[in-house]
Amino acid sequence: MKYKTDYRIFPLGDSAITVDFGNIIDEAINLNVMAWFHHLTNDPVEGVIEIVPAYSSLTVHYDMLAVAKNIPKGQQAYTWMRESIEKRLQQYPAAYQIEGSLIKIPVCYDTFFAPDLGTLAESKGMSSEEVVQLHVSRSYRVYMLGFLPGFAYLGQVDDKLATPRKSQPVEVAAGSIGIAGQQTGIYPMVSPGGWHIIGRTPVHLFDSDKADPALLKPGDSVQFVSITLHEFENY
């Protein structure tokens, strides 16, 4: 896989720096994001608080006061941090593939749980069954987590399923499976949301009592498996 090394680096306010590898949803770029996320996590720059990987970018949040303590007086924490991050990026030039897990997620696509399945199918000139068939026909990469605790952004759905998000968010039940653009995702908890809801999983995506609370991690793959209403109720 081609290893993309061009990036733009810019401040996100006075306490964070973003490294952007291109404003696109692309598996190769996301692999690099995850590789650098691991490099920078395992070999941290002093003063870094945490690192947030996204589709095609990596954001380093840092404590400017902690950084200022360790650098020559008069030097800016921002300049020092930016240089340190760029040094790390050059230090780890080789591609480094993170092995994610493949996680099967049962989904009930019954209309009871799928308020938007019918209208989505109709707008695409398909039957609901065809939409479901396309949705389960491939596995999806977890590009990133965000929005809500444990909310995974999965991509990419078949072109025939891609639909812009709703103009107004509505209340969405926990476990709901949605589609927005070429993304698909699962709402871990009840929330307002603008994605088209086509099913629901009985699986808990986020459990705050667990040491490892999120079922899905960036870099994992997800395979949806269709289950009946009866199977959902007895899950």
Next chain:
Amino acid sequence: MNLRIIKGGIQDTVQDNGRYGYQYLGVNPGGTMDRLSAQIANILVGNSLNEAVIELHFPASEFFFEQPALISLSGADFMASINGDEVPRHRPILVSKFSILQFYRLRAGARAYLSIRGGFDLPKWFCSYSTNLKAMAGGYKGRVLQKDDEIKIHSDEVLTSILGKKEYQVLPWKADIGWEDTHLTELLALPGNEWEQLTAPSKESLEQASFMITSNSDRMGYRLSGQLLSLTSKEELISSAVSFGTVQLLPDGQLIVLMADHQTTGGYPRVAHVISAHHPRLAQLNPGERIQFRLCDHAMAETLMAKQQQHVLQLEYACKFKLEGIGIMTR
């Protein structure tokens, strides 16, 4: 022995400095909205700077102390009283067993902080006491404080002996916060990555005009109302990390400033970022108030933050000395 809530407020939560290291799982840092006031409240009672406090919104909860405690109040002025007598902010206050703390009126600011010496005996969730309402975890049972909640607080023999038979005692020193008037509406901001994509008139508006904080504002973010702004580019951004203080341009041309409970990631253009040193003053503004943005650079942002920190450390040193003078040991 406990701190008991005898009447619930609209949104009072346990918060500390925030929860870091879990944004990659979508768990936002949360934490106090006004970091500085929370630190001052902690300093006054001899706590470490990042000890958990209760963040109060008006109308605020009422508290009953089942044991003597050393407390202090900072941030917004909610006209606090102990057993009906008004007590000042920014002073350490000894309260006896069976005292009641109430708040009568919103006089200034938006968020008050209650610190109690020794903090609260609560479990941490992912290294923090902060309440995450979305995940329903952290703080007190992952939720807003309600009537009849009881939070265990730490007991200290020395407080009883200092108090004697008094119901309460305001200790004779105060935190001088004259250097930081938190109630100011001018906010310094760094340009965001999409600043350059704003049209020339929009850039001018952002720097010159004022923006009103709307009622659609909370711990997650402040929705602003003002002149409509627009970008020269129509390129959609894919989601990436955002931060406390990030000023985003919404599709309707209005702005939102992200606050402590912001989502970890977002896809709206980032036109500016309020500097960290000015997050506290932003946190003390209410819907209906108008703010102005002034652009600055990193040197200014870092200098102001360092100055703020220097005042905090000086205050910490002075208060430690005073507390130890009356036999209350600090760490």
